[in-house]
Amino acid sequence: MTRLLIAGITSALLAGSASAAITVSTSTSGTNPASDPGYAGLALIYDFDTKSPAAGNLTGDFKIEVAPGTGIAAAPAGTPAGTKFLTVPNSTSTGSADLLLGGEFSKVSFYWGSIDDYNTLQLLDKFGMVIHSVTGLGLPAPVAANGNQSAPTSNRRVTFASTSRNIAGLRLSSTNYAFEIDSVAGAVPEPATWAMMLGGFGLLGAAARRRRTVASVLA
The missing domain is CATH 2.60.120 (Jelly Rolls)
Structure with missing residues (x-):
């Protein structure tokens, strides 16, 4: 699930960049x-x-x-x-x-x-x-x-x-x-644009941290 979340967020960010x-x-x-x-x-x-x-x-x-x-x-x-x-x-x-x-x-x-x-x-x-x-x-x-x-x-x-x-x-x-x-x-740039980009990268970081935590518990 975590991998899918990271992949989804990454794809969205890259798609936004590509379509810009x-x-x-x-x-x-x-x-x-x-x-x-x-x-x-x-x-x-x-x-x-x-x-x-x-x-x-x-x-x-x-x-x-x-x-x-x-x-x-x-x-x-x-x-x-x-x-x-x-x-x-x-x-x-x-x-x-x-x-x-x-x-x-x-x-x-x-x-x-x-x-x-x-x-x-x-x-x-x-x-x-x-x-x-x-x-x-x-x-x-x-x-x-x-x-x-x-x-x-x-x-x-x-x-x-x-x-x-x-x-x-x-x-x-x-x-x-x-x-x-x-x-x-x-x-x-509009402040909202910066906020959206920073928010997206924040979600990526949170998902990555969650993945590491789950991996540690299972180990």
Whole structure:
């Protein structure tokens, strides 16, 4: 009976992990030229102006650029002139950069500018493992990954929501100029989610202890 209980709990936990997914959604101001529709309900992590990554939290081939940017890297549409944004790569036409978020988040959102089919975004967990990957071309419709620097179809706020492994970092890669983002925001995991996971592991521990006790008595 105890073995069946442990097997059942383990299967449930593994099934929950296996079925967990990253959902991707996008939004826009609906205007042309576009502008950032904002991150209501989330907390700002980085805007690259007043809130910028601390030393070591942003590594790789990148540049913190000033809007409106250069011909190589243009600020996401609607970004106020004189404010900063992140662009990848910087020194070559192919590169990547890791942006660590300083914590774990169940939901992460950022404003993605002039989306291109050669832009790739990977979500990282706290161990630096890739938990999701998407290219500009793979974003849900009506996104147009054509690099247009003003259209609302290619300048959008993109939000990633995880039902299991929390998001701790972003890896931005591009095989051409450029991958530009601004205003990264996030939401911490719901307390109920943590309680459910801890409760499941607590049941596993209790079942294991009961099994050892029964074995000792029978011996």
